[in-house]
Amino acid sequence: MASSKSKKFNITASFGEKSKLKKLDKKALELESKGWNVIDKVDGGSFKPSYVLAEKIEQPSSIEEKPNKKAGCLKALFMIIILSTVIAMCTGKSTTTEPTKIKAQTTQVSSIDKEINSLLSKGEQQAYYILSSRDISHATRSRYHTFIYSPSAKTNDQLLATAASVAKKVQVDNRVQYSSVVIFDAEEDGTPYLSVDFAPDRKGISGEEDTGSRFKIEWRNKLPE
Secondary structure: OOEEEEEEEEEOOOOOHHHHHHHHHHHHHHHHHOOOEEEEEEOOOOOOOEEEEEEEEEOOOOOOOOOOHHHHHHHHHHHHHHHHHHHHHHHHHHHHHHHHHHHHHHHOOOHHHHHHHHHHHHOOOOOOEEEEEEEOOEOOEOEEEEEEEOOOOOOHHHHHHHHHHHHHHHHHHHOOOEEEEEEEOOOOOOOEEEEEEEOOOOOOOOOOOOOOOOEEEEEOOOOOO
16 A cells, blocks of 8 residues: 655745745645645744645555576476386387288288289389280279290299289289280280289179288189199
């Protein structure tokens, strides 16, 4: 709260009533200019002192609130703990779920896909000639059909690997959903050995149901073992 202090400011005696009143007025104006609140101007007459009664309102000095360093440090420490916990949770989740994903992908590989992947990794595929290749896309399914001939393919594994590698290449090069390759025993008027279908989404030529395998093999004339 504001505190009030009143004080008397005496006026030097002078002769003449008008001179005394002027001094009272002058003193009052002087005090007001200095921030005093004039309460009264008292004329003491000839025998008593004349004075100006004034008060000065003193406002309490504002106390600057210092920042609470301790509270700030505690808040920062709390945020660090929360952040560390979140990072630990995210890291833990990543490490526990990743092996599960890899396992799920491994179990989805069919026996046919495994066989062909093994032949391709061994390099059983041979050089070949493309006899014909055409787009047979229909409705919402993009498809390609290719005839090939490989004079250097002398075993059933080589025939299968060659046809499978071409089926994958045609699918990638033409950006289609399904690719089918038939490999023949001659460049002209040949007899087909086998056909290999390849669909990365495992939905075959129709695109309707999951067949469980990316490759499909149909032997027509196998070489003698």
